[in-house]
Amino acid sequence: MRSAGIRTAPNGQAASAAALETAAAHLPGQTRLTRIALIGNPNSGKTSLFNQLTGLNQKVGNFPGVTVDRKTGISQLTPQHRAEIIDLPGTYSLYPKSLDEKVITDLLYDQTSGQYPDFVIVTADASNLRRNLLLFTQLADLGLPAVLALNMMDVAEQHGISIDLVELQRELGVPVIPMNARKGIGVAALKIVMAQQLDAPAVSFYEPAPELLPMIRQLRDYFNLHNDYLALHYAHQGRHISFLTPDQRAYVAGLVAKYDFEPTTRQAQETIARYARINELLLNAVSVTRTERAEPYSNRIDKVLTHRVWGYLIFILVLFLLFQAVFAWASYPMELIDQGVAWINGLIQTNFDGPLISLLTEGVLAGLGGVLIFIPQIALLFAFIAVLEETGYMARVTFMMDRIMRKFGLNGKSVVPLISGMACAVPAIMSARTIENRKDRLITIFVTPLMSCSARIPVYTVLIGLVVPDQPVLGIFNLRGVALMSLYLLGFVSAVGSAWLMKLFMRTTERSYFIMEFPVYRWPRWKNVGLTIVEKVKAFVFQAGKVIMAISVILWVLASYGPGTAMEQAESQARRVAQTQGLAPAETESRVASQKLESSYAGHFGHFIEPAIRPLGFDWKIGISLLTSFAAREVFVGTMSTIYSVGQDANELTVQQKLAAEKDLNGQPFFTPARSASLLVFYVFAMQCMSTLAATYRETKGWLWPLLQLFYMTGLAYAASLLVYQVLR
Amino acid sequence: MSATHAPVSPVPVPPQRSVKDLRLGESGTICCLQDPEMALKLLEMGCIPGTQVRLNSRAPLGCPITLVVGEAADYTLSLRVSEAATILLKE
Numbered sequence: 098m099r100s101a102g103i104r105t106a107p108n109g110q111a112a113s114a115a116a117l118e119t120a121a122a123h124l125p126g127q128t129r130l131t132r133i134a135l136i137g138n139p140n141s142g143k144t145s146l147f148n149q150l151t152g153l154n155q156k157v158g159n160f161p162g163v164t165v166d167r168k169t170g171i172s173q174l175t176p177q178h179r180a181e182i183i184d185l186p187g188t189y190s191l192y193p194k195s196l197d198e199k200v201i202t203d204l205l206y207d208q209t210s211g212q213y214p215d216f217v218i219v220t221a222d223a224s225n226l227r228r229n230l231l232l233f234t235q236l237a238d239l240g241l242p243a244v245l246a247l248n249m250m251d252v253a254e255q256h257g258i259s260i261d262l263v264e265l266q267r268e269l270g271v272p273v274i275p276m277n278a279r280k281g282i283g284v285a286a287l288k289i290v291m292a293q294q295l296d297a298p299a300v301s302f303y304e305p306a307p308e309l310l311p312m313i314r315q316l317r318d319y320f321n322l323h324n325d326y327l328a329l330h331y332a333h334q335g336r337h338i339s340f341l342t343p344d345q346r347a348y349v350a351g352l353v354a355k356y357d358f359e360p361t362t363r364q365a366q367e368t369i370a371r372y373a374r375i376n377e378l379l380l381n382a383v384s385v386t387r388t389e390r391a392e393p394y395s396n397r398i399d400k401v402l403t404h405r406v407w408g409y410l411i412f413i414l415v416l417f418l419l420f421q422a423v424f425a426w427a428s429y430p431m432e433l434i435d436q437g438v439a440w441i442n443g444l445i446q447t448n449f450d451g452p453l454i455s456l457l458t459e460g461v462l463a464g465l466g467g468v469l470i471f472i473p474q475i476a477l478l479f480a481f482i483a484v485l486e487e488t489g490y491m492a493r494v495t496f497m498m499d500r501i502m503r504k505f506g507l508n509g510k511s512v513v514p515l516i517s518g519m520a521c522a523v524p525a526i527m528s529a530r531t532i533e534n535r536k537d538r539l540i541t542i543f544v545t546p547l548m549s550c551s552a553r554i555p556v557y558t559v560l561i562g563l564v565v566p567d568q569p570v571l572g573i574f575n576l577r578g579v580a581l582m583s584l585y586l587l588g589f590v591s592a593v594g595s596a597w598l599m600k601l602f603m604r605t606t607e608r609s610y611f612i613m614e615f616p617v618y619r620w621p622r623w624k625n626v627g628l629t630i631v632e633k634v635k636a637f638v639f640q641a642g643k644v645i646m647a648i649s650v651i652l653w654v655l656a657s658y659g660p661g662t663a664m665e666q667a668e669s670q671a672r673r674v675a676q677t678q679g680l681a682p683a684e685t686e687s688r689v690a691s692q693k694l695e696s697s698y699a700g701h702f703g704h705f706i707e708p709a710i711r712p713l714g715f716d717w718k719i720g721i722s723l724l725t726s727f728a729a730r731e732v733f734v735g736t737m738s739t740i741y742s743v744g745q746d747a748n749e750l751t752v753q754q755k756l757a758a759e760k761d762l763n764g765q766p767f768f769t770p771a772r773s774a775s776l777l778v779f780y781v782f783a784m785q786c787m788s789t790l791a792a793t794y795r796e797t798k799g800w801l802w803p804l805l806q807l808f809y810m811t812g813l814a815y816a817a818s819l820l821v822y823q824v825l826r
Numbered sequence: 827m828s829a830t831h832a833p834v835s836p837v838p839v840p841p842q843r844s845v846k847d848l849r850l851g852e853s854g855t856i857c858c859l860q861d862p863e864m865a866l867k868l869l870e871m872g873c874i875p876g877t878q879v880r881l882n883s884r885a886p887l888g889c890p891i892t893l894v895v896g897e898a899a900d901y902t903l904s905l906r907v908s909e910a911a912t913i914l915l916k917e
Contacts, residue, residue, distance in 0.1 A: 189870040225901045228872040361862045368869040385898055393899070396882065405886035496904055500887040610867055612909055615892050615902035 131180040132212070133172075133291065134204065136236065137220030138229050139187035140616050142248040145278040146220055147184045148628050150288075155628070157636055165197050168632075174292040183214065189228075191235040192333065192364055194610065196535055199337065205239060206330065207340050208323070216242035216295045218287070223253035223260060223275070226383060230269075230375045231368070234302035237271065238326040242295035245273045246287055251280075257386045265382040270300030279622050302374050303367060305329045312356040319348060333360050395489070395617040403493050412494060415485070416516050422477045423520035424551060430473040438466035455657060456650070464649025467729065468642040471523050471788065475637055476630045478517050478524040482531065483629040485513075487621035491531065492613070499611060505593050506600025508537035515541070515592060518548035519585070523641070526792040527633060536605040540596050542796055543806055546789045547592035549585045549781060552730040556780045557584055559734055562753050564773040587781050591813070636795065644791035652728050655698040667696035690739050699724055713779065713815065714772040714822040726785040733780070771825035775818040783814035843917070845893065845910040848881035854915035855879075861912040871903055872896070873913060 135150075137143040147155075151170025158167045168184040185204070186197045193199040204212060217236055221229035226247075236243055253260065266273040272290045276283030305313060305325055309332075316328040335341065335349025352358075401407050442458045485491045495509030502511050510532045517525035525545045532538040549557075565580045658664065671692035675685040694700055703720030710720055722736040734752055741755040759767040784790065790803040797803070848854055856877050859865035872895055873879070882892040882902060889907040 192866065192870075194867060227896075227900065231870065231872075361866065364866055365862070365869055368866070369874060372869075372872075372874050395902075399883060403883065403885065408886055492904065496885050496890055496892070497887075499906070500885060500889045608863060610864075610909070611890055611904065611906040612867055612871055613904055614871070615904045617902075 131174075131178070131216075131291070132183070132214045133180050134183045134185055134214040134217045135220070136185045136201065136217055136232070137187060137246075138189055138222065138232060138614075140614050141187070141220045141222045141229055142276075142278040143184070143187060143220045144625060145622060146218070146246060146248065146276070146284075147182060148625055149278055149281050149284045150182055153628070153631070155632065157632060165200050167200070172288070172291075174288050178292050180291055182218075183212075188232065190232055190368070191239070191330065193337075194608075195533065197533065199339070202330070202334060203339050205236075205241065206327065206334075206338055210340070214241070216244065218244050218246055218291070220246045220248050220278075222249050223247045224249050224256050224258060226253075226258075226260070227372070227375055227379060230379075231371055233269070234371050234375065235326075237269070237298040237300065238302055238324075239330070240297045240324045240327065242297050243271045244287065244290050244295065245269060245271055246276050246278070246283070247273055248276045248278050250275045250283075251277050259384050259386060261382045261384075265378075268300070268378040268382055270298045271295075303371055306363075306366075309356070309358070309363075312352055312358060315352060316349070320345070329363075332358055333364065393617065398618050399493065402490070403497055408493075408497055412497060415490075416512075419478070419481045419513070420516060420520060422481060423474050423517055423524065427473040427477050427520075431470055434469050434472070435466065438462060438469065452657075456653065459657070460650040460653030461646065463653070464646040467649055467788065468638060468645050471521065471637065472634055474521050475524040475527065475634055478520075478528060479630050479633045480626055482513060482528050483626040484621045486531065487619065487625060489616040489618045492616055496615070505596045506537070506540050506603075507593075507596050508532050508534060508541070511537065511541040511596075514545050515548055515589075518545040518550060518592075521550050521552070522546040522548070522786065522789045523637070523792045524633075526789065526796055527637065529796065534609050536603055537609065539797065539802065540599045540603065542793055543599060543802065543809075544592040544595045546784060546786065546806065546810065547588050547595060547782065549588035550730075550786075552786065553584075553780055555731045556733045557581055557777065559737075559753050559756070560768075560773045560777050560780075563756055563768050564770045584777060584781055587778070591782060595809075595813075637792070640795045641788065641791035644794060645788050648787040648791075649728060652699075652725060655702065656694060656725065657697060659693075659696045659698060660701065663696040664693055667692040687739075691741070694721065694736075694739055712822070713818040714769075714775045714826070716767075719776065723779075723783075723785070726780075726783075728787055730780060730785050769826075771822050774825055775822035778821050779814045779818040781814070782810055782817055784810035843915045845879060845881070845913040845915065846907055848879075848915075850881055850884065853878055853880040857914045857916040859913055864909060864912050868909075868913065872900070873903075879913075 135143060135147055147168070147170065150172040154172070155168060155170040158169065165186065170182050170184070172180045172182055174180050183204070185201050188198045188201060191202060191205070193202055204210075204214070205217075207213060219233045219236060221233060233243070233245060247260070247262075247265075250260075260275075262273055262275060272295075274283050274287045274290060276287065278284070303326070309329065310325070312332060313325050313328040316322065316331050317325070320328070320331060322328045322331065331338070331349060332353055335353070336346050338346070341349070353360075402411060442462050445454060445458050445462075482491075485494070491510070491513075494512060497509070498512045499509035502509055507515075511529070513531070514525045514529045517528055522545050525548075526542050529538050529541045529545070532541055561577050561580050565577050568576050570576050570579055659667070668689055671689045672685065675688050680688065695703075699721050700717075702724050703717035706720045706723075707715075707717040710716075710723070715723075718737075718740045721740060722733050725736040726733045737756065738752045741752070741759070756768050757766065761767045784807045790807060793803040793806055794800060842857070843854070844860075845854065845856075856873055856875050856879060858875055859868055859873070877895060878897050880894045880899075882894045884891045890904050891907060891910055892902050892904045893910070894902050
């Protein structure tokens with residue numbers, strides 16, 4: 098193996114012919130754009146380096162065909178030379194374990210693709226070089242020109258590890274840049290190297306076993322591949338490479354069978370051989386001056402933070418803070434946004450009139466407001482989550498909660514989305530992104546909206562106030578408080594129960610691992626926290642926002658237009674009645690609004706679905722509210738006040754009084770305990786939030802999951818309400 | 827350090843200990859990995875036969891656990907008990 102060793106200096110001529118070809122294809126125009134892939138182990142400082150190189154010039158898109166975000170950014174290397182940096186998911190090796198990691202091989206196997214990088218920057222944790230070099234040696238053997246960004250040099254120094262950079266560079270055959278990406282040290286040097294023409298690595302680290310060569314030769318010929326190691330990877334993963342045609346996959350499968358190729362054994366052998374080789378080369382380049390290390394400070398912190406009592410108490414405190422931030426602190430900027438949109442709306446409405454203005458204010462601006470209103474919550478939640486991730490505390494949360502959550506098909510990391518869901522499901526669903534395992538992530542996303550969010554509170558308040566007497570229970574509790582708490586509990590139980598059900602039904606080919614690096618505690622990097630917030634807010638506004646706007650406009654049309662001249666007739670009739678009764682102008686207007694809503698498509702919808710919801714105890718008026726509540730649950734109160742013509746200055750109390758006064762056909766109060774309980778239960782379960790559906794759509798990159806969510810939750814709501822009403826009636 | 831170690835002795839020792847059986851703070855040397863698919867992941871993470879591991883901590887409910895890998899305490903891994911049970915130790 099040594100014979101394959103060092104053939105030339107880093108800028109030598111021994112680069113493979115194919116790599117030269119690729120380089121030639123991208124030869125300097127004056128304003129050339131080099132395409133660079135950034136790759137490295139999790140916790141090797143890849144994100145910090147990406148942020149240092151690109152700053153705010155980042156963009157999130159999709160990798161074709163998969164649900165993985167494709168984060169790219171532009172880095173200005175020299176005044177004339179810019180580079181596009183592709184941030185690849187963190188991974189320990191080139192053999193993908195998850196769908197997310199598969200984007201790496203899909204990108205790096207296909208040299209003919211326009212996306213193929215000119216070279217890769219491999220980040221490695223200098224304090225843990227042995228394991229970090231595994232991925233590097235695999236990339237080097239693919240024949241990709243590479244730079245090694247030797248990160249966390251400060252940590253290595255603290256650990257008494259000294260690295261002979263000249264020797265290491267000679268052994269690895271690529272430029273090695275010592276860095277501290279957190280502080281930006283070494284970024285300038287890295288940019289200088291990035292601006293140069295890089296050759297393929299001159300050193301090879303692993304040669305496939307001789308008995309595999311016949312198969313490898315055939316693969317190379319068939320696919321026109323430039324090196325043996327790449328061909329070996331085709332043998333390993335041919336069936337899963339997404340850009341191959343079915344015929345090509347069948348060809349690979351045929352060869353694998355013909356030569357009795359055993360991927361698992363071969364991969365294990367390769368990994369062990371690589372480690373042996375890495376040990377050898379580190380022997381010359383790295384020396385540890387201080388082997389006896391004091392108990393790491395992280396371990397001492399862990400004695401408290403993962404303690405069986407203090408650990409959970411502190412975690413509950415952290416969750417409480419997080420909940421408080423998303424629930425209470427966010428309410429101030431949210432109010433400002435709400436008032437701002439209302440002010441602009443008012444300004445337009447007082448100065449202009451007409452159907453287009455109404456579309457603009459009640460459709461478009463209302464939708465825009467519905468998007469903007471979530472920004473404070475998303476920003477605060479992700480500020481929190483970014484800090485938890487950055488400091489390493491999130492790994493401890495997973496560690497403490499995994500056993501409990503796993504029983505329900507969830508994951509230690511599902512705790513944060515579920516708790517955040519009590520404030521708002523939209524940022525909560527976006528935060529499920531931290532769960533690597535696809536099945537666990539989908540289940541978490543699916544059940545999070547069952548947690549009672551803050552938008553349900555106005556509905557709960559109105560209905561509980563309507564039927565639950567304000568009286569003490571057991572001396573210290575209030576019956577209304579108990580009722581409210583039961584609703585929250587009902588939401589939680591249904592979320593966990595649904596997760597458990599899904600665990601039984603969902604099939605996955607992806608195996609769930611928990612094996613992960615336990616990072617040491619560190620101070621958060623505020624730049625990373627800031628960029629995370631910007632990224633999440635942008636993602637929500639531009640991707641989920643589109644869906645929310647569209648649905649908002651559709652709902653506006655349904656509530657503002659009716660078939661034929663129904664709306665005009667309703668208006669003139671309402672005015673006639675008001676005139677004969679001698680109503681005040683304000684009262685007349687609210688009567689008109691009520692009549693118009695009843696004659697609109699939304700009103701027709703209410704009447705249309707009445708037969709279906711009558712078994713739940715609902716009438717067409719509630720039917721209309723159910724439809725408009727689809728925009729957001731809190732709209733229930735507003736719609737009820739319009740239907741019952743409460744007037745402009747409606748608040749929860751006046752709506753409550755109106756509802757209490759409503760009589761059924763026999764002159765009895767319409768909102769009986771059975772009816773109200775049924776409605777409450779419906780609001781606990783039903784998927785009535787277009788923003789949540791839009792968030793699910795964005796996170797799962799398709800309509801399957803949001804639609805499943807819509808039908809499952811609404812079905813659950815229907816069944817539960819039916820049961821409650823029929824039992825209590 | 828790793829692959830140069832001598833193979834396990836051929837003497838049959840029926841119930842072989844795994845990482846799961848380590849006491850808190852106790853170290854052991856990895857002999858072999860049982861579950862082939864899990865082994866690939868563990869190998870990547872540096873759990874090579876011959877490597878020394880120390881049971882560093884257990885989660886409050888007993889699972890998962892954390893291991894310190896390498897004689898020089900290179901890094902800490904966390905894994906579930908069921909996963910730790912596939913890592914057999916040298917006697």
